[in-house]
Amino acid sequence: MIVRRTWPSRRALDSSTADLDQLRREVLRLFETATSADLGVGVFPPLNVTQDADNYYLRAEMPGMKSSELSISALRNRVTLAGKREIQREHERVSYHRKERPEGSFNRTVTLPAEIDAQRIDAKYANGILALTLPKADEAKPRQITVKT
Amino acid sequence: MARENRTDLQNVDKSDAPVAPEQTRSGQVYSPTVDIFENDNSITLLADMPGVRVEDLKIDLRESVLTLIGRVTPPENPDESDVLREYESGMFWRQFTLSEAIDQARIDAKLTDGVLRLELPKVETARPRQIVVRTVG
Helix, strand or coil: CCCCECCCCCCCCCCHHHHHHHHHHHHHHHHHCCCCCCCCEEECCCEEEEECCCEEEEEEECCCCCCCEEEEEEECCEEEEEEEECCCCCCCCCEEEEECCCCEEEEEEEECCCCECHHHCEEEEECCEEEEEEEECHHHCCCCCCCCC | CCCCCCCECEEECCEECCCCCCCCCCCCEEECCEEEEECCCEEEEEEECCCCCHHHEEEEEECCEEEEEECCCCCCCCCCEEEEECCCCCEEEEEEECCCCECHHHCEEEEECCEEEEEEEECCCCCCCCCCCCCCC
């Protein structure tokens, strides 16, 4: 399930120390990102889906993915992006001033309003943006109905 | 609801640039996430700037202030309508003050898949000279 939380988040009742831990973590995160007006935490990667008469277009911001694994699969009206973003290890003896870029695994499924033709999906990855063109299935396109007189 | 796996990659929305010069045209300005590290010879900066092409990127270094500017053109065609929108396209802007003197002639910049890799070699410190003391008198 896709989860988007904005601070503060709600949790089921855990033990009291878990609540304090969570409060402490979120206060620390507040200091780290104090300049941001919106502290939303969402699911990676962030997606935009648009449509025109014939296709859906899915775009995801995923910089630096070439050297990592990415798998795209589609069935009916769902598209799944899964993989791992890896940050290349530098040589030893470096000292970090900042380390903000995230890495880790992700698995995300988007449900589209109508079915797509999975055979004709076009996928392009350029400049860190993944762009999928998802043609709408013929059954899903609106049809003109002529009335016989 | 399933527990989230700790190693799963979480998305944090792009944060607005803290102090960005006001643009003449309207639009969002974002602060790219960076990794900065150094070794004895150079400082390396890696910045996530998805959607920025080489011709849209400007790197400026003057008076020890490093400025990164990356323009992004929204990829949508005018006849596309939104179904789901989780991120906006906007300019990337971030400034750093460098504590070390940088050899500007040897700066190396590479932009691959929306990630900028900037190598800033430190100025080689002057070689130590032997100073000979003369005696007078």
